[in-house]
Amino acid sequence: MFTLADLRIPIIAAPMAGGASTPTMVVSVAEAGGMGFLAAGYKTPQVLAQQVGAVRSRSGHPFGVNVFVPQAPASDLAGVERYRRDLEPRAKAAGIALPPTRITDDDGFEEKIALLCELRVAVVSFTFGLPPAPVVGMLQDLRSSVVATVTSVAEARQAEALGVDALCVQGPEAGGHRGTFVTEDEPGKISLPELVATIHAECGLPIVGAGGIHSGEQIAALLADGAAAVQLGTAFLRTDESGANAAHKDALASAGFDRTVITRAFSGRAARGLLNSFIVEHGAGTPRAYPQVHHLTAPLRADAARRADPDGLALWAGTGFRAAQRGPAADVVTTLWRDSRSR
Numbered sequence: 264m265f266t267l268a269d270l271r272i273p274i275i276a277a278p279m280a281g282g283a284s285t286p287t288m289v290v291s292v293a294e295a296g297g298m299g300f301l302a303a304g305y306k307t308p309q310v311l312a313q314q315v316g317a318v319r320s321r322s323g324h325p326f327g328v329n330v331f332v333p334q335a336p337a338s339d340l341a342g343v344e345r346y347r348r349d350l351e352p353r354a355k356a357a358g359i360a361l362p363p364t365r366i367t368d369d370d371g372f373e374e375k376i377a378l379l380c381e382l383r384v385a386v387v388s389f390t391f392g393l394p395p396a397p398v399v400g401m402l403q404d405l406r407s408s409v410v411a412t413v414t415s416v417a418e419a420r421q422a423e424a425l426g427v428d429a430l431c432v433q434g435p436e437a438g439g440h441r442g443t444f445v446t447e448d449e450p451g452k453i454s455l456p457e458l459v460a461t462i463h464a465e466c467g468l469p470i471v472g473a474g475g476i477h478s479g480e481q482i483a484a485l486l487a488d489g490a491a492a493v494q495l496g497t498a499f500l501r502t503d504e505s506g507a508n509a510a511h512k513d514a515l516a517s518a519g520f521d522r523t524v525i526t527r528a529f530s531g532r533a534a535r536g537l538l539n540s541f542i543v544e545h546g547a548g549t550p551r552a553y554p555q556v557h558h559l560t561a562p563l564r565a566d567a568a569r570r571a572d573p574d575g576l577a578l579w580a581g582t583g584f585r586a587a588q589r590g591p592a593a594d595v596v597t598t599l600w601r602d603s604r605s606r
């Protein structure tokens with residue numbers, strides 16, 4: 264079974280749902296000596312199977328697939344309807360009809376797990392919670408290594424008790440959704456370096472540190488503090504292989520976007536992204552209702568993507584966004600690793 268110690272370079276390209284992670288990114292990062300993830304979230308099992316096939320047709324290196332753990336049905340449906348009324352003027356101006364509210368989470372968890380049991384990828388990671396114990400056992404029996412995303416010591420303890428193989432420890436600096444499942448979905452107060460050191464002292468599992476990492480110095484420090492590897496998302500967002508929208512790539516380097524915030528405005532769940540006018544306008548009134556808000560805003564985000572309008576897009580990004588460079592994804596791996604070794 265794959266272990267993090269097998270990596271020539273302990274740098275992982277994060278799973279990024281919504282299109283940024285691509286099979287070519289996974290191949291490029293693996294060829295450079297790191298490891299990449301495909302994101303199963305928001306896509307059908309058929310598309311996921313095609314993407315796994317695309318990686319395997321070009322590379323024999325190990326890679327991972329990341330899966331969203333289903334959420335309990337939303338309780339704040341009145342809040343979702345209130346939010347719908349907030350969004351109506353924006354939708355009307357764009358000539359868009361907002362979709363009816365979906366009560367349950369329907370990301371196809373069971374079909375995706377069944378598919379991953381067939382495909383037997385090296386690593387299956389989970390976010391937004393812990394998978395049921397039989398799923399962990401089944402994947403491990405099929406020789407897939409299981410990683411749980413955690414954002415606190417309490418979550419790390421639960422994941423360890425479940426029997427996962429490694430922890431992806433996500434700090435509050437991280438771009439995209441927070442994986443938080445035990446505590447409130449508000450930003451944690453403990454920075455990634457502190458969180459890694461604390462969880463390393465309390466849990467026996469290998470740790471992948473994630474959140475705001477953009478320099479060799481940070482990587483060297485995290486590895487010295489007990490991380491077995493690091494996982495970067497934002498650093499890969501502008502690369503040639505990234506499938507992120509062009510307006511998202513440009514915004515990361517634009518003077519018009521100068522900071523990231525944690526918001527529920529786009530999905531109903533806390534996520535870090537560049538502050539834009541959508542967040543300014545709607546961020547204060549968003550209910551805690553994921554994925555209902557995600558589905559509600561989907562046509563608005565799709566319209567903004569078509570118009571390449573960064574002010575209507577979810578510009579997910581971590582605190583280190585200014586360091587994200589254009590160029591091959593492989594260069595992110597080799598440059599950061601070289602820099603981390605020269606310290």
Ligand code: FMN
Nearest residue numbers: 277279280390437438439474475495496497579581
């Ligand atoms: N993490 C997941 O576990 N699953 C996802 O599907 C996912 N999608 C993301 C999409 C984007 C655009 C970004 C920026 C992050 C996403 N993340 C996701 C979070 C990453 O796994 C990782 O924790 C984060 O990128 C690390 O912080 P950094 O972006 O500052 O490097």
